[in-house]
Amino acid sequence: MPVHNAPDQLLGILRETIVALVRRDGHDLSARQLGVFLTVYMSDGPHTVRGLAAALNVSKPAITRALDRLGELDLARRKTDPQDRRSVLVQRTVKGNGFLREVRGMMVEADKTTRTLAPSEPANSENAARKAG
Template sequence: MVASDRPDLSARQLGVFLTVYLEDGPHTVRGLAATLNVSKPALTRALDRLGELDLARRRVDPMDRRRVLVQRTLKGAQFLGDLRGMLNRAAEGGR
């Protein structure tokens, strides 16, 4: 990813991204922090970056306005597809 024009994510940001996209939701800030064993402020910083890149977004839960839900985006789904392609090519020896 570093050598491409795709977003360059830190390990934490990538971990949050993959958790949101590969595990069934709904995802909350509190739940993600617990799952990834990070503080809520650290998770919030990672989500800030993912939000800047439009790879994930936060929304207030309409059923419980105290909860913040983390949602997938179309751009994030495309990024996941690109990431899968890069990993598959690397596993095949870079072809």
């Protein structure tokens, strides 16, 4: 039976995961770079710049810039499609697979952390505003 997380718990998991990514040794990825990375690694390929741009609803140049960065970090690589030399395929890498495992681990830890914390109201909630005023 799947576990359903409350929206605030999901935001907590996202926050804890991003904080863990920022604190770790190595380079950070922007939200766009992480979105491209996760799309490549979590959905069936083959992936192309055009296909990624359509899937993420961003421009092809934005995808190209994200792939440039992912390529610098060896998290993804581009290869000319042997079937259609006009098309460029995006490939996964060994280092990218390792990074995906690392992100999964961070999310598992973040999930554990958010489950053990007592629920709290967001600082901008109506109740907090009433208490302050």
